[in-house]
Structures are given as structure tokens and as C-alpha cells.
Amino acid sequence: MSGTEAALRDDAQFRGTHSEEVLVEVNDLKMFFPVTEGIFIHRVVASVKAVNGVSFQIKRGETLGLVGESGCGKTTTGRCMLQLEQATSGEILYEGTDLTKLDSKEMIDFRKKIQIIFQDPFSSLNPRMTVGDIISEPMKVHGIIEDEGARRERVLELLTKCGLKTNFAERYPHEMSGGQRQRVGIARALAMNPEFIICDEAVSALDVSIQAQVINLLEDLREEFGLTYLFISHDLSVIRHICHRVAVMYLGNMVELADCDELYDNPMHPYTQALLEAVPIPDPDLEKSRAHKIVKGEIPSPMNPPSGCVFHPRCEKAVASCSQNVPEFREVKPGHWVACTEV
Amino acid sequence: MATLLDIENLRTHFFTSAGVVKAVDGVSYTVDEGETVAVVGESGCGKSVTAMSILRLIPWPPGKIVDGSIKFDGNDLLKLSEEEMRNIRGRDIGMIFQEPMTSLNPVLSIGLQLTETLMAHTDITEQKARERAIELLGMVGISEPDRRLDQYPHHLSGGMRQRVVIAMALSCEPKLIIADEPTTALDVTIQAQILELMKELTKSMGVAMIVITHNLGVVARYADRVNVMYAGRIIESGTAQDIYYRPKHPYTLALLKSVPRMDQARQAKLDPVDGQPPDLSQLDAGCSFRARCRFATDKCAQSYPPLEQVSDTHHAACFEKDNLEEMAS
Numbered sequence: 001m002s003g004t005e006a007a008l009r010d011d012a013q014f015r016g017t018h019s020e021e022v023l024v025e026v027n028d029l030k031m032f033f034p035v036t037e038g039i040f041i042h043r044v045v046a047s048v049k050a051v052n053g054v055s056f057q058i059k060r061g062e063t064l065g066l067v068g069e070s071g072c073g074k075t076t077t078g079r080c081m082l083q084l085e086q087a088t089s090g091e092i093l094y095e096g097t098d099l100t101k102l103d104s105k106e107m108i109d110f111r112k113k114i115q116i117i118f119q120d121p122f123s124s125l126n127p128r129m130t131v132g133d134i135i136s137e138p139m140k141v142h143g144i145i146e147d148e149g150a151r152r153e154r155v156l157e158l159l160t161k162c163g164l165k166t167n168f169a170e171r172y173p174h175e176m177s178g179g180q181r182q183r184v185g186i187a188r189a190l191a192m193n194p195e196f197i198i199c200d201e202a203v204s205a206l207d208v209s210i211q212a213q214v215i216n217l218l219e220d221l222r223e224e225f226g227l228t229y230l231f232i233s234h235d236l237s238v239i240r241h242i243c244h245r246v247a248v249m250y251l252g253n254m255v256e257l258a259d260c261d262e263l264y265d266n267p268m269h270p271y272t273q274a275l276l277e278a279v280p281i282p283d284p285d286l287e288k289s290r291a292h293k294i295v296k297g298e299i300p301s302p303m304n305p306p307s308g309c310v311f312h313p314r315c316e317k318a319v320a321s322c323s324q325n326v327p328e329f330r331e332v333k334p335g336h337w338v339a340c341t342e343v
Numbered sequence: 344m345a346t347l348l349d350i351e352n353l354r355t356h357f358f359t360s361a362g363v364v365k366a367v368d369g370v371s372y373t374v375d376e377g378e379t380v381a382v383v384g385e386s387g388c389g390k391s392v393t394a395m396s397i398l399r400l401i402p403w404p405p406g407k408i409v410d411g412s413i414k415f416d417g418n419d420l421l422k423l424s425e426e427e428m429r430n431i432r433g434r435d436i437g438m439i440f441q442e443p444m445t446s447l448n449p450v451l452s453i454g455l456q457l458t459e460t461l462m463a464h465t466d467i468t469e470q471k472a473r474e475r476a477i478e479l480l481g482m483v484g485i486s487e488p489d490r491r492l493d494q495y496p497h498h499l500s501g502g503m504r505q506r507v508v509i510a511m512a513l514s515c516e517p518k519l520i521i522a523d524e525p526t527t528a529l530d531v532t533i534q535a536q537i538l539e540l541m542k543e544l545t546k547s548m549g550v551a552m553i554v555i556t557h558n559l560g561v562v563a564r565y566a567d568r569v570n571v572m573y574a575g576r577i578i579e580s581g582t583a584q585d586i587y588y589r590p591k592h593p594y595t596l597a598l599l600k601s602v603p604r605m606d607q608a609r610q611a612k613l614d615p616v617d618g619q620p621p622d623l624s625q626l627d628a629g630c631s632f633r634a635r636c637r638f639a640t641d642k643c644a645q646s647y648p649p650l651e652q653v654s655d656t657h658h659a660a661c662f663e664k665d666n667l668e669e670m671a672s
Binding site for chain 1: 385386500502503530531532533534535536538539557558559560561562563564565583584587588597598599600601602603604605606608609612613614615616617619
């Protein structure tokens, strides 16, 4: 059996299969936030280039990981896909329809199909609403289930699906732990029967044993409902576990994109290599034998990103041309994309 | 190596309207000179309260150290006066907190905060203290230290602030540093820089360190010895190798099976423990983990298993510790 076949088998066994049909396509997405000065007359003095030309595709049933450090633009990318931010330029095609061109009325239909789970289970649930109301509100707003009794039934069903007892419907968020609240957030997203869910740091705030429970829940739901995920996280271990393909972002740019195991076993971009090197592995003997090369410096401000390749001031392999030329995001191997001229 | 810190049977309880919360309930461990000891566990297991108890920073009401002794360098810290304790904090024991945003005073310059510690604990002139502060900032890898001294915390990034906090903790050349989740709020590449810095400095200065964390990777990279806490007690302790390769408590085993590995292709689904940690005000006489434990027997409900020796370096608090390997496979 060849390596790819083995990888496919592993995917089928552990991560589920996905089709070749493209569900979401993002082309050259840019999101610049203006920085203004002045009290009455706002003058734009600069812009924060949160996302600076990002392109990728997500296939139906696939989980794409979006990984990077704070300020790399991973969350902004997710928010643009849901039209929570109006992108500066670029296309977001969902089953062929460009979401950036839709008005808010036309967008309503797509909001049912695309849902989001937020990082912070403390601030993403309304503290004055019961869990039952939180989960049933989107169904009411979108008119998915008009009858109140039927809606109530559906809430109880969703709670059970997400591993919560049905009596939680009467409780308020403050009566629950972080893990339980995150399950409520998942149940609320599922209430719309979505096709595509953006998980924005959905398990990052949870303790390890609770985090593992929620990861397993997300995987079970993916299998049962054939969901497609965009899994945004800074945790490289969780990403490797749950994703089919992984995209690495740095300072608003995509630096590498590949199949999950390929990216981890054969990282090509110096930033990806540095990132993987920096993560400590829970194995003391292995840790003793690792080289621990540590990337120097801090992440520059996205208001004033470095010229050329944005990583060049911190990069060990940088050559003179890196500070002038923006590296092309190119396919160096089938399915393995890198934005570095020195690969 | 001589023992620097010896905590024995420490109990810190919080007397709340909902009942007595036994946040720390009989914790004993030691730290040798120059050694790095990790305390791991999930939120609410009592790891931070243990650290705050060492420094006697538990607010009363509602919290109180009700029993135990904390011997540091020959003195029982629980018997010292408030005045004597103030001399120990910052001078003999340094502290690094999780949140570099909140552990620095936003209205004081970096320089003032650094020199304040120095001048409170050592006989030093303002001029000398300033020179020493510049030296310290250089040591923790902050560029242009003399200019930084007049800046305020909001001028610095999270990683830089944590470097300032480390400089403050090291300023009086302490014997022990307590680092409570020192890198949890930082990005991965910055986390690696800070941990490496802490390791280098503590090694070169011979400072002992207690690292409190929930990150099992950080523990594997930096700790000599590990204490695993659950519901206010240490349930297993040993060398890093003992804990990672020969766990003898079902909770440790479950923790290790809950973290996905970044260095290996995926082998199976995660196998976490079911349920939630118990309410610390409702604990009974039995083992506090038994409700989530797949190996629990009737015996576990009757009394709390004592922390017993498995090998020279390794202790575990489980009645089934000798059969665990067999039952788990």
C-alpha cells in the first residue's frame, strides 16, 4: 500500500471521508480596517491589513484547519466568510454564489447554512436567557419551526445530541461550566441544520479533559450530519487531530497549505517549521532530544507589515530578495502550497 | 541537594455562604534547591491556591489556611509575622503570574516598578537601583533597556510584559520562583522564547522554580519532577518519566489520553474521562475521582486512598495502582 493510500485509509477511519465537490471558495480575500484620526471629521490615516489576499477552497464534508498566532487574520477570515465583516475586496463563493455581492436580505438564506461557534463560552451566550431560549431563538427568527411545542421538542433533542441533560433547557448560562456552555453554543449552531460551521477557537478555553470531550462531539456531529468545518485555532495539536487539510497564516497572509499529515511531517515554509518546533510535546524523553530552535523577535504590527515576504525579519533562511519581492503562493507538490521563494 | 521548600499537609479552605470549599485539602510536597517542580491539573483543582498559600496571599475572609506547615529555608512561613512575611515575598520568593496585562501597574513606569522592589528589599540608592534595573531588562532580552525604563506597560507587547515580570521576579536574586501559568496567555513562538529564558536564567542563577500549568507539553519539556493535582489533593507525584511513561493513577492516565499529539499521525479517537470535576464543597470521605473513574470499586467510596510509594521517586493515591496497567490494556 502506498503512502497516500494509507493516509486515505486513516482519514476514512478516523476523520471521515469527504467528497471532491467544492463547497466554499475564497479568492484573494482582503480585509483592511481603517485607522482614523479626528473627532468630528474622521480622516483615514492608515489601515490595518488584517487579511491581505488569502485564497483557499473547502470541499464538502471536509475539515479545513486555519492556524496561526494572534493577529494573523484567521478570525477575520472566518468573520468575512459569514459576512460579519464587509470584505475590502475578493470573492467568497458558497456553492458558486458570491456572498460579498449579496444584500442583507439575500444573505439570510445563507445564514441558515453557515453557522459559527465562538471561542468564549462565557460571552457568547446571553446571560439573561435560559438555555432553551438561546437554542430556540434562531429557529424562531428564521421561521424554521413555527410551532412552539415542536420547537421545544427540537431543543430537547439538540441538548441530548450535544451530551447535555434535557433539564438544562430551564437553566441560565451562569449555572453551567465552560464545557457545558460550549455544548450549548454547538447546539445553537446545529439548530439551523447548517451545512458549514466555522469553529473559531471553539475548544481553546476548555480544560484538557473537557476539550477532548468537545472535540469528540464535534467529530461525531460531523459524521452524523455530514458537516463541513472551518476549524480556526492556534493549537497545532488539536488541528492535527481533527483536520483533513491545514492552512497556516502569518500576518494576514497564507504561508502554507497542505494535507494534514503532509504539513506536519514535511513542513516547507520556515514559519511553519518554527511554529512546529515551538510546540512542546507531552513526552519528556522526546523533548530532551529535540533541538529547540526558537524563532527570534515578535510579530510585527499589521498596520505596518514588513515589505516583501512578511516573515523575512524573523526568518533564518531569508536572502536579500526576500525584503523586496512578495513570494508567490505556489503549488510545489500536488496539494502542497507554499509562499516562499527559497523552498 | 538540600530541601528548600517543604509543604506538609496543607489545607486551605474557603468559608462561603454555600458551604466550606476545600480548595486545598492535605497537600504535601517538597522542592529542592535549584530544581524545577511542576504542578499540573485542570481549573479549580487547587494548584494556584497552593501557590498563593505559600506566599500567604489568601484573602480572609473567605479563605484561610486551616492546617499544615510550609517550611522554607528552615522557617515555617505560617508562623511568621506579617512584617517578616513581607520581607520574604519578592526577596526570597519571586512570583510570575499568568496575566502580564494585569500583574503590572498600568499607571507606573516599568522603571519605577522594577526599582520599587529593589529598594524595598535591599539597601541600595536610587541611582544604583536604576542601573540594576537596566541590567535586569537586558538580561531578559529587552532591547534598548534604558529607554524602556521610562515606558509604561501599555507600550509593550504581551511577551515583552512577561519579560518585565520575570525581571522583577529575579531582581532580588530569590531562592525560589513561583510561576503560575507563566505562558498561557502568550502565542506559541513567544511561549517558547519565554520558557527558554526562564529555564536559562533559573539554571544559571541556581533558582528553584515551581511551575503551575495545565499544559502537559510544557511540563514534559521543563520539569524535573511533577505533582498531579485533582480536587484539592495531589493524586500522583514522580519524575517526568514516571508520570508520562508509567502513570499509576486513572486520572493521570486519562489526562495523557485526552491530549492530541502533534508529532504523530492520528492513531485513534481521543479517550477523555466523562463528566465534570466535583464540587469542592460537597466532597465525601471517598476518593474524589471515583465518579469519573472506570476502575472504581466499593472500597473507593469508603475512604480516600493514601498517597503511597510505587518506586523511590514515584507516589500515587489509588487503591488499584498496582493493577492499573493490566486493567487499562
